[in-house]
Amino acid sequence: MTSGQGGPYGGQYPGPEGQGGQPQGWNAPPPPQQSYPGYGPAPSAPVGHGAPQAMERPSTVRFGIGAFVASLIIGAISSVVAFGNVDQIVAQTMATTDDPAVTEEVIRTGIVIGAVIALIIYALFALFLWFAWQGRNWARVVLWVLGGISVVFGLVGLAAPAPGQSGFQTSLGWFSFLLTLAGIVLLALKPSNDWYRFRGWQRATGQG
Known part of the structure; x- marks a missing residue:
């Protein structure tokens, strides 16, 4: 019987036999990868020196960002209510001032300018909230700064209500104050710090 007859290639090897009885140029197939039913491949661990532990967005x-969003919505509602009571605000302001330069037109103009500025601030605040939700640490710092300013002015406003401010607006102010304070504290806790550090590492390494 000649060499190679009856083999897996119908009697024809790709080349002459090599050492060990295996044909030259023939590589044994790799052993099948062992798998277990019901289990997927293990996730790869972060690589590189100082890689933080992978984590999902913490509660x-x-x-914290939800509290800021709720405070923003409450502030917008309070502004709408205040803008709807322009006549009452003008009348009470005129009754409490003796300055001849303070006229109804001046007061109404100030209210309109204040409303426009408030809308711009709300839009910027919403933008910072979006970036903070995506894990941008600089946006979190901006929220701390703006939130701190809001807390200070909120305390002043609650201590000395503006002319024409109703009890409903005062209640909204208290809710907005507490929600803003809660947002500042929650975003400063350790799980938040760890997640923002992890997100920063992901962007630095091109993984997020």
Whole structure:
């Protein structure tokens, strides 16, 4: 019987036999990869020196940004209510001032300018909230600064209500104050710090 007859290639090897009885140029197929039913491949660990542990967005970030969003909505509602009481605000302001330069036109103009500025601030605040939700640490710092300013002015406003401010607006102010304070604290907790650090590492390494 000649060499190669009856083999897996119908009697024809790709080349002459090599050492060990295997044909030259023939590589054994790799062993099948062992798998277990019901289990997927293990996730790869972060590589590189100083790689943080992978983590999902923690509840402190979700609730903290949610508190800021709720405060923003309450502030917008309060502004709409105040803008709807322009006549009452003008009348009470005129009754409490003796300055001849303060006229109804001046007061109404100031209210309109204040409303436009408030809309711009709300839009910027919403933009910063979006970036903070995506894990941008600089946006979190901006929220801390703006939130701190809002807390200070909120305390002043609650201590000395503006002319024409109703009890409903005062209640909204208290809710907005507490929600802003909660957002600042929640975004400063350790799980939030760890997640923002992880997101920064992801962007630095091109993974997020």
